[in-house]
Amino acid sequence: MKDGMRKVSIFGATGSIGQNTLDLIARAPGSYDVVALTGGRNVVQLARDAVAVQASLAVTAFDDALPVLRELLAGTGVEVAGGEAALLEAADRPVDWVMSAIVGAAGLAPGFRALVQGRTLALANKESLVAAGPLLLSQAVRHGATILPVDSEHSAVFQALVGEDIAAVERIIITASGGGLRDWPLQALARATVQDAGAHPNWDMGQRITIDSASMFNKAMELIETKEFFGVRPAQIQTIIHPQSIVHALVGFRDGALMAHLGPPDMRHAIGYALHYPERRVLPVARLDLAALATLEFRAPCDTRYPALRLARAVMQTGGGAGAVFNAAKEVALDGFLAGRIGFMDMSGVVEDTLDAIAQDICLHDVIETLETVLQTDHLARIRAREQVAARPTHR
Ligand code: NAD
Ligand code: MG
Numbered sequence: 001m002k003d004g005m006r007k008v009s010i011f012g013a014t015g016s017i018g019q020n021t022l023d024l025i026a027r028a029p030g031s032y033d034v035v036a037l038t039g040g041r042n043v044v045q046l047a048r049d050a051v052a053v054q055a056s057l058a059v060t061a062f063d064d065a066l067p068v069l070r071e072l073l074a075g076t077g078v079e080v081a082g083g084e085a086a087l088l089e090a091a092d093r094p095v096d097w098v099m100s101a102i103v104g105a106a107g108l109a110p111g112f113r114a115l116v117q118g119r120t121l122a123l124a125n126k127e128s129l130v131a132a133g134p135l136l137l138s139q140a141v142r143h144g145a146t147i148l149p150v151d152s153e154h155s156a157v158f159q160a161l162v163g164e165d166i167a168a169v170e171r172i173i174i175t176a177s178g179g180g181l182r183d184w185p186l187q188a189l190a191r192a193t194v195q196d197a198g199a200h201p202n203w204d205m206g207q208r209i210t211i212d213s214a215s216m217f218n219k220a221m222e223l224i225e226t227k228e229f230f231g232v233r234p235a236q237i238q239t240i241i242h243p244q245s246i247v248h249a250l251v252g253f254r255d256g257a258l259m260a261h262l263g264p265p266d267m268r269h270a271i272g273y274a275l276h277y278p279e280r281r282v283l284p285v286a287r288l289d290l291a292a293l294a295t296l297e298f299r300a301p302c303d304t305r306y307p308a309l310r311l312a313r314a315v316m317q318t319g320g321g322a323g324a325v326f327n328a329a330k331e332v333a334l335d336g337f338l339a340g341r342i343g344f345m346d347m348s349g350v351v352e353d354t355l356d357a358i359a360q361d362i363c364l365h366d367v368i369e370t371l372e373t374v375l376q377t378d379h380l381a382r383i384r385a386r387e388q389v390a391a392r393p394t395h396r
Contacts, residue, residue: 005032021275127331133225311355324378
């Protein structure tokens with residue numbers, strides 16, 4: 001019955017991207033055979049989805065969550081597993097397409113494993129490209145794997161480049177909504193709470209990426225992601241604030257043409273493009289009514305408000321291990337903010353000071369050639385970043 005169906009696995013199936021991916025698969029009956037689903041502690045959701053799509057395997061990333069998952073799936077025929085090694089084993093299962101939608105650096109190793117197996121990797125986990133872009137791309141070439149962008153801006157650029165010569169590209173502009181605190185006075189930002197920063201004006205996303213949108217760490221990561229994915233120079237990449245989140249990215253060519261990608265803020269467009277690629281299928285996203293929209297606004301981002309953008313430029317300049325440090329330090333800083341330990345504006349300070357501190361330990365310029373080196377750099381950066389968080393006065 002499953003003959004002729006494309007085999008797919010979803011890493012991070014219980015999250016925002018994972019759920020949207022499952023939604024699209026459910027709307028394409030007979031097209032996709034789901035092999036492995038992975039999640040974290042939300043094993044009830046994981047078990048429910050595994051049964052609904054008749055997955056072969058359900059994996060929780062956490063050993064201690066395995067007994068509950070096992071109980072929930074007893075007698076269903078779905079195989080269960082737990083822990084980091086089980087995630088890697090799940091990435092070894094033969095499939096045609098893998099969605100990489102685990103949040104954070106935890107998504108790096110499973111995605112890497114899928115690439116080494118020559119799979120098509122739909123990459124939502126931007127942390128992978130920030131921490132290990134050159135390594136991932138070289139491994140993809142070596143093993144005949146394909147990486148498809150899922151981040152909306154990068155999917156937009158990818159689509160604008162179909163049939164084009166990358167050498168004819170002059171610039172790439174990715175848009176930013178500016179996040180939940182966009183219109184706050186600069187002086188008030190230091191007092192922003194998790195709740196303030198966790199409300200996004202346009203996109204419905206996981207909590208971490210929503211706060212990263214407010215601080216623009218998300219856009220900073222995306223600048224690096226653009227450089228790595230499309231192989232353009234940092235000077236060719238720009239970001240612009242666009243409060244409506246309708247234009248996702250623009251590609252400027254040497255003849256002066258500027259190709260924009262427009263769509264409603266619904267991740268199912270970018271996910272669906274990567275899922276059905278190279279086909280363009282009907283997708284359940286709202287069609288834009290330009291007359292009703294009437295106005296699209298754009299403005300340059302302010303560096304004082306968004307220090308993350310300046311840090312991303314420095315990271316791109318340094319290359320080597322700087323991306324892995326940037327990503328790890330950002331994750332630790334975000335944990336500190338979520339825990340109420342540091343303030344909203346302290347996050348960029350922690351990342352900047354971690355980059356400075358770690359330059360005493362390792363030579364950041366050195367090219368990273370193995371996944372182990374990336375993971376070691378990530379590990380060391382977390383230690384240094386935690387020291388930076390601890391060194392700051394307790395936030396009130
Ligand atoms: P989310 O928090 O909603 O979901 C994350 C998923 O990862 C969940 O399935 C969770 O169980 C799993 N997970 C969490 N910690 C884990 C760990 N240590 N090991 C293994 N699995 C773990 O996140 P999301 O918003 O879906 O984002 C997923 C990825 O996609 C992120 O890299 C994010 O930057 C990227 N992305 C998301 C959006 C969006 O609209 N949500 C847009 C662009 C890019
Ligand atoms: Mg994005």
